Amino acid sequence: MTEHLDKFKGVFPAFYACYDDNQKISQERNGQLVQFLTQKNVDGLYVGGSSGECIYQSLEERKLTLKYVKEFAKDNLTLIAHVGAPSTKDSVELAQYASNLGYDALSSIPPIYYGLPESSIYKYWMSIIKSTNLPFIIYNIPQTTGYSLSMELFSELVINRQVIGIKNSSLPSIDIERFKAAGGSDFIVFNGPDEQYISGRLMGADSGIGGTYGVMPELYVKAEQYISEENMEKAKKIQTDINDIIINLNSLSGNMYAIIKEVLRRRGVNIGGVREPLENISDSDVESTQEIKNQIDRTIKKYK
Template identity: 25%
Template structure:
């Protein structure tokens, strides 16, 4: 299975009473399909997986798979710092008909590289399902080193990595060690162009929630060797990307989506809180300057 293009790290919209808004999830899925997104990634960091109940987590994956109907890929968030829970979620994604599971490096526990290897080894061997590693040490507290990625790439189930260290050097090292055994996707929107230049095949994107067409076109332009067009799109998206983390993720992107009329509210769950008014004003001004509104 090939993982290439723009994948959206989908937000989880909530109703005014705080419940998951199923109708809005389905609406967003179709919005992304219409705009050329390669795949939906529900229940990741941007989808507020840490504050979803187990039942909600599974429900959101089920809704997305049902609504996609095989039209694009679904990479279901299935990470946990409890290895058995990660195996359970990965098996559930498989049963539902997702294409792969996004599995974050175990967070808070701060395992050794051997522990990380054994964690993913158990998922691969027990779930028997394609897994995209997710390396984001800024959130998990530990880095999946390139050598560990290379060891894991020997498992046929470990098919890709979402790389969000921000280290170009590490990404080059992964590419050198793994070759075509694993596909690299950027986990940093503002680094997409340099990552593509060293062999990445796409992105799992936050900004694609609000600019899916432009993100899709950026990846396609580079892969089609239209480098001037890719650079132009990169510069257009860069400022927006950098401003999607003013008050953290997914807080800022939800506010952006509300400003642009893509969701009805920007409700997030504690311990997250919605953006302050000054951030709303800043984003509104930016979107007007960029011609987005």
């Protein structure tokens, strides 16, 4: 599994849910977002995760998204399918579907809602892993799942050669360093918290997967360039500018992804709203998204 890991390095936007005006999964709008991100020179896509509103979609809707993204991305991008679902059965079904479509890897959060022992979490992830021959990327995001991956379970999982990496979204950057040290040089660590892309990379992350990458992909691609060039002064500056934008994305009413989608619409990519119970942006805040769009434009121009 280690010979082709370079394709999992770089900038991977967490792909957004793309709906038509009736809240149905839109083939056309999935295609528009894939095309937009491809043109911005991202390295791959993380499809069907939190940014994709997976918890609020049916199994068939999630399959449609996986299908449409692959249809438009073809082999131009590395595609990681997030297949975490409330039941092991549904997760395995999604995993096998993604494998048949030709995805490059699978990923999954731990099982949600019930406070399960680590033996159950281990069996859940291993059921997904064993269901296909694809590489697997652990997804650790304790702030939403309520479970923080222990080093004991991590060590059990990485014995399996299909487990090639982890998307780590826990906030302490030491976690990135610990997982990288325990996983080894051939193990891929994805930085999760967008606000610490640069610090995550410096602490050992090989790549990044993030929910705000898709609305300003140019800035993360440029940040990765500065890291690769070891230009730490510019890397720190662009992270500060990215964080200013992230703060503004969280400053308006409604869910952050609703705000992102409105900013994207103003950037020429209409992918609809968000699915309830996520809240769409209020009418009074819609015009404020133009200021955020302008801020992104100015920042992109600044680093050209």
